[in-house]
Amino acid sequence: MAEAQIVLKGVGKTFVRGLQRTTALAGVDIEIARGAFVAVVGPSGCGKSTLLRLVSGLVMPSEGSVRVAGEPVVGPRADTGIVFQKATLVDWRDILGNVLLQLEMRGIDGPEARERARTLLTAVGLGGFENRYPHELSGGMQQRAAIARGLVHQPGMLLMDEPFGALDALTREQMRLDLEALWLRERMTVFFITHSIDEAVLLADRVIVMSQRPGTVDHVFDVDLPRPRGLAARNDPRFAALTDAITRIFLSRGVLDEQRLAL
Amino acid sequence: MFEKNGGALSSIATAIALLVVWEGATRLLGIPTYLLPAPSVIASDFARNWPRIADSSWITTLNMVAGFVLSVLVGIPLAMALAYSPQVERSIYPIVVFLQILPKIAIAPLFIVWFGFGTMPKVLLVFLLTFFPIVVNTVVGFKSVDPGVMELARSTGAGALRTFYKIRFPSALPSIFVGLKIAAALASTAAVVAEFVASDSGLGYLIITYNGQLATPMVFATIIVLGVIGLVFYFLIEFVERLVVPWHVSMRADQAGA
Numbered sequence: 100m101a102e103a104q105i106v107l108k109g110v111g112k113t114f115v116r117g118l119q120r121t122t123a124l125a126g127v128d129i130e131i132a133r134g135a136f137v138a139v140v141g142p143s144g145c146g147k148s149t150l151l152r153l154v155s156g157l158v159m160p161s162e163g164s165v166r167v168a169g170e171p172v173v174g175p176r177a178d179t180g181i182v183f184q185k186a187t188l189v190d191w192r193d194i195l196g197n198v199l200l201q202l203e204m205r206g207i208d209g210p211e212a213r214e215r216a217r218t219l220l221t222a223v224g225l226g227g228f229e230n231r232y233p234h235e236l237s238g239g240m241q242q243r244a245a246i247a248r249g250l251v252h253q254p255g256m257l258l259m260d261e262p263f264g265a266l267d268a269l270t271r272e273q274m275r276l277d278l279e280a281l282w283l284r285e286r287m288t289v290f291f292i293t294h295s296i297d298e299a300v301l302l303a304d305r306v307i308v309m310s311q312r313p314g315t316v317d318h319v320f321d322v323d324l325p326r327p328r329g330l331a332a333r334n335d336p337r338f339a340a341l342t343d344a345i346t347r348i349f350l351s352r353g354v355l356d357e358q359r360l361a362l
Numbered sequence: 363m364f365e366k367n368g369g370a371l372s373s374i375a376t377a378i379a380l381l382v383v384w385e386g387a388t389r390l391l392g393i394p395t396y397l398l399p400a401p402s403v404i405a406s407d408f409a410r411n412w413p414r415i416a417d418s419s420w421i422t423t424l425n426m427v428a429g430f431v432l433s434v435l436v437g438i439p440l441a442m443a444l445a446y447s448p449q450v451e452r453s454i455y456p457i458v459v460f461l462q463i464l465p466k467i468a469i470a471p472l473f474i475v476w477f478g479f480g481t482m483p484k485v486l487l488v489f490l491l492t493f494f495p496i497v498v499n500t501v502v503g504f505k506s507v508d509p510g511v512m513e514l515a516r517s518t519g520a521g522a523l524r525t526f527y528k529i530r531f532p533s534a535l536p537s538i539f540v541g542l543k544i545a546a547a548l549a550s551t552a553a554v555v556a557e558f559v560a561s562d563s564g565l566g567y568l569i570i571t572y573n574g575q576l577a578t579p580m581v582f583a584t585i586i587v588l589g590v591i592g593l594v595f596y597f598l599i600e601f602v603e604r605l606v607v608p609w610h611v612s613m614r615a616d617q618a619g620a
C-alpha cells in the first residue's frame with residue numbers, strides 16, 4: 100500500500116455547550132493512502148462534516164489523533180482544498196473574485212493564477228458568468244463556483260463535503276464525470292462526503308459507511324470498478340452488488356425502513 | 363425605475379398643491395403673519411436676509427461636519443477594539459451603553475460651562491450624538507461576519523491582517539454605513555440644539571433671535587435651510603455608500619421596486 104496521507108486513530112469529537120454535550124464522533128479509525136479517492140456515506144447528523152473539519156485542521160479532536168502526511172494536524176494546511184457543504188461565497192466579490200480570494204488569501208497573485216481561475220470556472224460550466232455577483236446565480240451555480248474555488252490553488256489533498264448536493268441530477272452527473280477526469284489527471288488525495296450511495300460507489304476506490312450518531316466507521320468497501328468509470332459503470336453488476344450491500348447496511352441499522360408508514 | 367420617477371413627480375405635484383392651499387388659506391382667512399406666514403412672504407423675507415442666513419449656514423455646517431468626522435475617527439477604531447478584544451469589550455462596552463441611554467442633549471448646557479462659547483461645545487455635542495450609532499453599528503458589523511466565510515478564511519491559513527482587509531472589513535461595511543446614515547441624520551439636530559443653548563452663532567442662534575422678534579417668516583426660512591443642509595449631508599453619505607458597497611442588498615435596483 101502507498102504511503103498514508105490521512106491517518107485517524109481512535110478519533111472522537113464531543114461538542115460542549117453549557118451543560119449540553121453532543122458526541123458527534125467516537126472511536127473513528129481511518130487510513131487513506133496518498134492519491135486515493137475515498138468516499139464517506141452516512142445518515143444525516145452522523146458527524147461527516149465534523150470528520151472533514153478534523154482532517155482539515157479547522158477543529159481539533161477531543162480524543163485520539165489526526166495525522167496528515169505523517170504530521171499531527173495542528174491547524175489548516177496549505178496544500179488542502181476544501182469545498183464546504185454550503186457555498187459560502189462572499190457577496191462583495193463577483194464569481195471570479197470569489198475564486199481569486201482563495202489565492203489572494205494565500206498571497207498568490209498574477210496572470211497565471213487569474214488564468215487558472217478562469218479556466219476552472221469554464222470547466223464547472225460558469226464561463227461567461229465570471230463577473231456576476233453571487234446573488235445573481237442559482238444555488239447550484241454558486242456551489243459550482245465554490246468547487247472551482249476549492250481547486251484553484253491546485254491542492255494535493257481535496258476535502259469535499261457533499262459538493263454536488265445542491266446540483267440538479269444532470270449537472271451532478273456531469274460534475275461527477277469531470278471530477279473523475281480531474282482526479283485521474285492530477286491524482287490528488289480526495290476525501291469525498293456524500294449522501295448518495297450511487298455517487299460514492301461511482302467515484303471512489305473505497306467507500307466508508309458511517310453509523311448513526313455518535314458516528315463511527317461501520318463498514319469499508321473497496322470498489323474495484325475499472326476506470327475511467329464514466330456513465331457505463333452503472334450497468335456493471337459489481338456496481339449493483341455494492342450499492343445493494345451498502346443499502347442493506349442502512350436497512351439493518353434502521354437508517355432505512357421499507358415498512359415505515361410515517362409519511 | 364419607471365415607478366420611481368412617477369413617484370417623484372407625484373410628490374412634487376403634492377408639494378405644489380400644498381403650497382397653493384397654504385398661500386390661499388393664509389390670505390383668505392387673514393391669518394396674522396407672526397402666526398403662520400404665507401409661502402410668498404417667507405420667500406421674500408428670505409431673499410432680503412439671505413447673506414445673514416448664508417453666514418450662519420456655513421457655521422452650522424462646519425460644526426456638523428467637524429463633529430461627524432470626529433465621531434468617525436474615534437468611533438470606528440473604538441468599535442473595532444470592542445469587537446476584537448473581549449477585555450476592552452468587558453471594561454468599556456457597559457459604559458458606552460450607559461452613556462447611550464443618557465439624554466445627551468441634556469449635557470449641552472454643561473458643555474457651555476466647561477468649554478465656553480465658540481465652536482468647541484457645538485462640535486462636541488454633534489460628536490456625542492453621532493458617536494453612538496456609529497460605534498454600535500460598527501460593532502454589529504464586525505461581529506456578524508458569516509461563520510462559514512470565517513471558516514473559509516481560516517482554511518487558507520491567512521494572517522490576521524490579511525483576513526481583516528480581505529474579509530472582515532468588507533463584510534462589516536454595510537453595517538458601518540447604517541451607523542453613518544443614522545449619525546448623519548442626527549448631526550443637524552445636535553448642531554442646532556448646541557446653538558440654541560450657546561446662543562451666539564449659527565442657524566440655531568438665528569432661529570432663537572428671529573423667534574424673539576416675532577419674525578416668524580424668517581424662522582420658517584431658517585428651518586427650511588436647515589432641512590436642506592441635513593438632507594444634502596444625508597444624501598452625500600448615501601452617495602458614498604453606493605460607491606463603496608454597490609453589491610449590498612439594500613443597494614440593488616431590483617429590490618427597491620419589487
Ligand SMILES: Nc1ncnc2c1ncn2[C@@H]1O[C@H](COP(=O)(O)OP(=O)(O)OP(=O)(O)O)[C@@H](O)[C@H]1O
Nearest residue numbers: 114121122123142143144145146147148149150312
Ligand atoms: N459546532 C458545533 N457545536 C455543537 N454541536 C455540533 C457542532 N457541529 C456539529 N455538531 C453536532 O454534531 C453532530 C454531527 O454534525 P455534522 O455536521 O458533522 O453532521 P453531518 O454528518 O455532516 O450531517 P449532514 O449530513 O446533515 O450534513 C450533529 O448532532 C451536530 O448537531
Ligand SMILES: [Mg+2]
Nearest residue numbers: 147148184260
Ligand atoms: Mg454535513
